[in-house]
Amino acid sequence: MSDKADSETKIARLRYAGGEAFVADSQSGHAMVTSFGHEKRAAPSPMELLLVALGGCTGADVISILEKKRQRVTGYNIEVRAERRAEHPRIYTRIEVVHSVRGHAIDPKAVQHAVELSETKYCSVSAMLGASAQLSMRYEITNED
Secondary structure (H helix, E strand, O other), rough: OOOOOOOOOOEEEEEEEEEEEEEEEOOOOOEEEEEEEOOOOOOOOOHHHHHHHHHHHHHHHHHHHHHOOOOOOEEEEEEEEEOOOOOOOOOEEEEEHHHHHEEEEEOHHHHHHHHHHHHHHHHHHHHHHHOOOOOEEEEEEEEOO
């Protein structure tokens, strides 16, 4: 671990829960279960949680930026699609994030700018995954009358 003054250490603790599961405790005090089972999954796998983390990270950025731009968003969904290679380690090689924004008179330029800022500047998960996978983001807008 680095001792740089500008670095920040985060800790996650996991305990084996039996079967094919671990219970993880985050530094912020939240617990979740992750499963490594292949036959019967009782919880998301660690690789699935990476996709959830990416969607949550970029989604938080985009909705925050759109709110600052005074966009009247009535609905917002994110779909993260990923391809994994067949050989081990089975990393993601290609990831696509689709932002679906619904609202009143949504400005496409505002959405495009928000998505670009998230992908290139703000989303730490995007930066991490983009270092090893081909990452792309796109958006769809549905305007309501």
